[in-house]
Amino acid sequence: MNIATQPLIDSSAPAxxxxxxxxxxxxxxxxxxxxxxxxxxxxxLQSLQSGEWKPSAAIPSxxxxxxxxxxxxxxxxxxxxxxxxxxxxVRRQGKGTFVATHAEQHVQYRFLRLFPDDGDLQAxxxxxxxxxxxxxxxxxxxxxxxxxxxxxxxxxxxxRVLSFAARPTxxxxxxxxxxxxxxxxxxxxxxxxxxMYALFETEFGVRMVRAEEKIRAVLPDEDQCALLKIDxxxxxxxxxxxxxxxxxxxxxxxxxxxxxxxxxYRNALN
Amino acid sequence: MNIATQPLIDSSAPAxxxxxxxxxxxxxxxxxxxxxxxxxxxxxLQSLQSGEWKPSAAIPSxxxxxxxxxxxxxxxxxxxxxxxxxxxxVRRQGKGTFVATHAEQHVQYRFLRLFPDDGDLQAxxxxxxxxxxxxxxxxxxxxxxxxxxxxxxxxxxxxRVLSFAARPTxxxxxxxxxxxxxxxxxxxxxxxxxxMYALFETEFGVRMVRAEEKIRAVLPDEDQCALLKIDxxxxxxxxxxxxxxxxxxxxxxxxxxxxxxxxxYRNALN
DNA sequence: CAGTGGTCTAGACCACTGG
DNA sequence: CAGTGGTCTAGACCACTGC
Numbered sequence: 001m002n003i004a005t006q007p008l009i010d011s012s013a014p015a016x017x018x019x020x021x022x023x024x025x026x027x028x029x030x031x032x033x034x035x036x037x038x039x040x041x042x043x044x045l046q047s048l049q050s051g052e053w054k055p056s057a058a059i060p061s062x063x064x065x066x067x068x069x070x071x072x073x074x075x076x077x078x079x080x081x082x083x084x085x086x087x088x089x090v091r092r093q094g095k096g097t098f099v100a101t102h103a104e105q106h107v108q109y110r111f112l113r114l115f116p117d118d119g120d121l122q123a124x125x126x127x128x129x130x131x132x133x134x135x136x137x138x139x140x141x142x143x144x145x146x147x148x149x150x151x152x153x154x155x156x157x158x159x160r161v162l163s164f165a166a167r168p169t170x171x172x173x174x175x176x177x178x179x180x181x182x183x184x185x186x187x188x189x190x191x192x193x194x195x196m197y198a199l200f201e202t203e204f205g206v207r208m209v210r211a212e213e214k215i216r217a218v219l220p221d222e223d224q225c226a227l228l229k230i231d232x233x234x235x236x237x238x239x240x241x242x243x244x245x246x247x248x249x250x251x252x253x254x255x256x257x258x259x260x261x262x263x264x265y266r267n268a269l270n
Numbered sequence: 271m272n273i274a275t276q277p278l279i280d281s282s283a284p285a286x287x288x289x290x291x292x293x294x295x296x297x298x299x300x301x302x303x304x305x306x307x308x309x310x311x312x313x314x315l316q317s318l319q320s321g322e323w324k325p326s327a328a329i330p331s332x333x334x335x336x337x338x339x340x341x342x343x344x345x346x347x348x349x350x351x352x353x354x355x356x357x358x359x360v361r362r363q364g365k366g367t368f369v370a371t372h373a374e375q376h377v378q379y380r381f382l383r384l385f386p387d388d389g390d391l392q393a394x395x396x397x398x399x400x401x402x403x404x405x406x407x408x409x410x411x412x413x414x415x416x417x418x419x420x421x422x423x424x425x426x427x428x429x430r431v432l433s434f435a436a437r438p439t440x441x442x443x444x445x446x447x448x449x450x451x452x453x454x455x456x457x458x459x460x461x462x463x464x465x466m467y468a469l470f471e472t473e474f475g476v477r478m479v480r481a482e483e484k485i486r487a488v489l490p491d492e493d494q495c496a497l498l499k500i501d502x503x504x505x506x507x508x509x510x511x512x513x514x515x516x517x518x519x520x521x522x523x524x525x526x527x528x529x530x531x532x533x534x535y536r537n538a539l540n
Numbered sequence: 541c542a543g544t545g546g547t548c549t550a551g552a553c554c555a556c557t558g559g
Numbered sequence: 560c561a562g563t564g565g566t567c568t569a570g571a572c573c574a575c576t577g578c
Binding site: 085086087110111113210211212213214215216217218219233235236237238240241258260264265266267268269270 | 355356357380381383480481482483484485486487488489503505506507508510511528530531534535536537538539540
């Protein structure tokens with residue numbers, strides 16, 4: 001029996017004789033073997049999604065989870081290992097395992113990969129942020145497609161400029177599904193000090209888990225020239241991002257224009 | 271005793287009573303605890319570097335390695351797990367564990383991240399390659415710095431153009447340390463059909479393990495315009511790569527200029 | 541000191557590959 | 560069928576944290 005198909009805490013349910021290793025599908029075709037630790041992983045994921053364990057909070061200890069899921073500690077461990085590798089959990093020896101959050105300082109540059117040429121992040125400090133606009137609009141077709149919603153649905157459209165040393169360096173437009181981000185306003189964005197994704201977590205319960213970017217070199221249009229204070233011959237990096245929350249659900253489309261005369265986009269090929 | 275400090279196969283050496291878990295440094299300061307599996311990892315890495323196990327060949331089974339290193343299978347397993355995660359080894363259930371190679375098809379796009387807008391890699395097929403130049407020069411200062419060699423030393427400088435559907439799309443300049451790449455010529459590059467990094471493996475025993483890229487948007491100079499058949503107002507992606515072999519030794523500096531009107535650079539943020 | 545994650549072991553059994 | 564990697568267990572002990 002697949003342990004994921006039965007209640008795991010409800011002690012009133014008839015206790016199974018044993019937990020088997022194989023997940024046996026009802027349909028029968030292609031056995032689709034799924035290891036126990038994968039099933040545990042799914043269960044932990046569900047607790048994360050449901051908000052049972054909030055960002056930055058500790059999850060139960062490995063022993064507790066092993067008891068709860070009726071498996072050995074090693075199996076829970078392997079599940080947590082993978083979730084930690086995916087940056088959903090953070091292990092801290094002697095303290096516990098915690099739900100990852102965008103508020104942590106060292107996570108900042110996982111999603112913003114622009115670095116100063118001289119390499120001194122500390123000297124540069126955090127970017128100055130300027131919210132240009134935040135409005136509710138009907139989803140443009142490209143946005144609707146990227147967020148897998150209908151064109152009739154509302155999205156929040158935000159435009160902002162990031163500056164380093166008072167020099168405008170990044171112009172970003174981003175679109176968020178209206179349903180999940182009710183009540184997001186320019187004022188609220190301005191009031192929050194910290195990464196935008198951290199605000200999404202605490203204010204809207206939306207945690208961005210991973211993202212994909214398409215990068216191109218482009219020339220700016222007139223508006224963009226004005227906002228970045230550059231001329232029309234200055235080449236810019238166009239960074240088009242789709243960010244996903246749990247279960248690969250797209251939750252943000254973002255298009256950034258990066259000035260790369262004093263900064264560069266860093267990428268590691270592993 | 272640290273198992274890495276003693277010969278592991280030489281049976282004439284006095285056999286230690288037991289293998290301890292802790293690597294005890296001679297100096298005494300900061301115990302620097304190193305788990306057994308990390309030490310095993312280093313030993314496996316040494317066998318890879320030394321060429322004991324060649325690219326695409328199978329390494330000994332987990333049981334064999336466990337016996338050789340006098341540890342349990344689980345410990346060897348954990349070491350191999352990490353090396354597989356770093357793309358140095360490839361596990362194949364039922365068959366064995368193999369030394370990763372750049373000749374594998376699915377590894378192609380780990381280092382070349384340019385994709386066609388329509389998304390159909392198959393339709394596009396492999397790039398047509400044209401070697402423009404391959405010459406031996408004294409290392410320019412930036413190159414010497416990146417490859418951590420002296421400016422007096424020789425490097426091989428290669429220039430090539432990659433085309434998709436007969437359209438020049440990538441212009442690359444790359445520099446390789448002369449010492450490791452003796453005998454590399456334009457003819458040899460033209461004669462080899464397959465990824466350049468695969469050639470480096472088979473012909474020169476140099477395996478690229480990871481790389482870092484700095485990406486910018488730039489405008490082309492005259493030469494570049496001519497080679498890519500574009501005008502001076504066409505923005506290009508500048509991709510500056512340093513590629514490393516085992517032990518983080520830099521082995522290649524490469525500067526690519528990518529035309530991004532029909533292609534984009536893909537990146538995943540995990 | 542107790543509680544957490546981290547390492548290591550030995551053994552059992554399963555899934556996959558190829559002769 | 561034997562040999563490989565893959566999973567799971569139970570138990571021991573180590574390293575780190577904070578009370």
